[in-house]
Amino acid sequence: MPRISTDLDRAVALLRAGGVVAIPTETVYGLAADARNPAAVRRVFAIKGRPADHPLIVHIAAAEAMPEWARDIPEAAWRLARHFWPGPLTLILQRAPGVPDEVTGGQNTVGLRVPDHPLTLELLRRFGGGLAAPSANRFGRISPTRPEHVVAELDEAIDLILDGGPCSVGVESTIVDLTGRRPTVLRPGRVSLEALEHVLGEPVALSTGEDGVRAPGTLAAHYAPATPVLLLPLERLWEEAARRVAAGERVGVLTYGLPRTCPGVFVLRLPGQPAAYARELYAALRAMDEAGYACILVETVPETSEWLAVANRLKRAATAHR
Ligand code: TXA
Ligand code: MG
Secondary structure, three states, rough: OOOOEEHHHHHHHHHHHOOOEEEEOOOOOEEEEOOHHHHHHHHHHHHHOOOOOOOOOEOOOHHHHHHHHHHHOOHHHHHHHEEEEEEEEEEEEEEOOOOOHHHOOOOOEEEEEOOHHHHHHHHHHOOOOOOOOOOOOOOOOOOOOOHHHHHHHHHHOOEEEEOOOOOOOOOOOEEEOOOOOOEEEEEOOOOHHHHHHHOOOOOEOOOOOOOOOHHHHOOOOOOOOOEEEEEEEEHHHHHHHHHHHHHHEEEEEEEOOOOOOOOOOOEEEEOOOHHHHHHHHHHHHHHHHOOOOOOEEOOOOOOOOHHHHHHHHHHHHHHOOO
């Protein structure tokens, strides 16, 4: 039987039996297991090669299921859920009793989200419970945004890959922690700080993420291709490219600005609009990684809030090789 399929009945049966299934979401593909089954969740960690103290996001079918996973749910959570779910927003809440330690990494909080993908929403409804799912990549590597990326990352290790086509958002969900004194974004994503503030009617903080332990997705070396990535403004980028080509290196360039040709340099041009850029970023990094360049030179993106999620991922891809 094909491991890439759209067979929801088979996916539900596998998940009920403690299996691991790759699922499409609007952000990136996830590696899902029954969140109430500790052995199944441990398999997810083993497949990813992820340290056991890193918590997973629980995907649920609707906001009404929040109380099954969280307690002392603040009004802010209901408000954000009403406004942004299904959608690319994860809420960190106090965990309800009985949520397995395997899911929360032993913390007293739990991450919840309703993903906006028709196939996975239908899967969640039929499954009836919550699905613990990190991104379907090996620990520290680029998240998959197409089913074939999951095949490339995890190969034979998983039971089934649900084919939901390419992901429409392309970078991981915005994570907002609602357990502190003030709402705090732990990981920027498509849902912006301003959008959160607008819905909440109060200021939202942005964590620098350097504390790493609570949200490994914010560790410096994350989302990294194997090839070294250098982030440079356009002019310096072309100088660097020319210098490296003269030194005999094969160089790849990722730009969104005016395309330019430079002998010996492979140029990949992404859209100049942040949402469209985000949608294509991981596939582009993956393609350049596979092409075997000595390095990937990436044009820096604007320091505006609409580019924040992309800038965050690029910085981490570059930092991984310092
Ligand atoms: O868009 C997404 O969020 C994707 C799709 C599959 O839903 N998932 C994803 O999962 O990116 P993962 O495991 O690669 O990243 C989840 C992030 C991690 O940085 C983790 O530390 C954080 O969420 N997280 C999960 N539960 C948490 C908790 N209780 N407290 C703090 N951070 C938490
Ligand atoms: Mg991840």
